[in-house]
Amino acid sequence: MTVNPVDFASLLCSKLCHDLLSPVGALNNGLELLNDETDEAMRARVFELLNESARTSANKLKFFRLAFGAAGGFGEAVDSREAKLAIEGLVADNKRIQFDWIVEAEKLPKAAIKVVLNLAMIASEALVRGGTLAVGGEETDGHIEVVVQIEGPRIVLDPELRATLTDGARAEGVTPRTAAAYLVHEIVRDAGGRVLVSEPADAVMIFGAVFNAR
Template identity: 70%
Template structure:
């Protein structure tokens, strides 16, 4: 199965809207409560919730801009610290999740940064009860190797995402839910690389991707 660029862009937009609906909706609800609230303590609480929702919305937008859009400028290389900040912004509010950043390279090609970010988002979602997400990557003579290890009390990766990561569309329908996984596979394949996912296990899941720098 092939998917047109326009259809894929629509799927990504659907995914973005879905992920932004919660924090933006919370902003709207908070403003409505604030307009009717007269108690000073409750108004302070409403303002605190509005601040949290605004920060979450901004962090998601920054992440999506780098993971899906033209974030990182117009150069071929992107500072890996920018990717680290984006991941911490997206997942940092999850108090049950510990992030371990093991990337020492100062920069990666844009394609590799997008693969790393999307794998981090998928791996973070797989840690449904929290845990540890270790993220590593290095450039071995022009071959970018990215590895993520998700470990926690319950790790779940839907078959739809697993198959999209490994094989892309391959006769299956791409949905907004699997759009990021399909993007990872497509970006790696375009460089002559590949994506690997470990076999299902109770408490650990490994993701790997190799890309040839261009």
């Protein structure tokens, strides 16, 4: 099943708005508090919260620009360090997640960067009690290989996300929650590849994708 491009763009916009609502809302609330607060210690604390919310919002926007956007200005290949920084920013507020980057290639095609970022995002959200997020990827002999491994005391991956990653859109369609998974599936499928997701075993889950480089 395929999804209308306009509908899919709307789904991605819905996800962006949902994920940015919390930090942007915190900024608005903090500014309202400053208007009424006169205690200097409390105002200092509010400024700290404003800085945190602003940093979180900026990190998410940088991540989404690469994960969902056209990545303008990078050419056909993107410096892999940009993806590393984007993932670091995404998980920066979650002190329970340790991030390991195992990508030796200096640059990867835009499509590969999107697969890396979206798989990393989906995997990090499955670490409900924290753990380790390890991301690897390489381009060899005209093929891209991406591996994302998570390890933690409790791993929960929505069955709908798993099904969308491996099989694409279901009969009931794509939702804002599964939009990133659908994007990964379509990029990999269009490049003649496949996405695989292991079952959690010994508190470990692996997401993998192999597809043709463009």
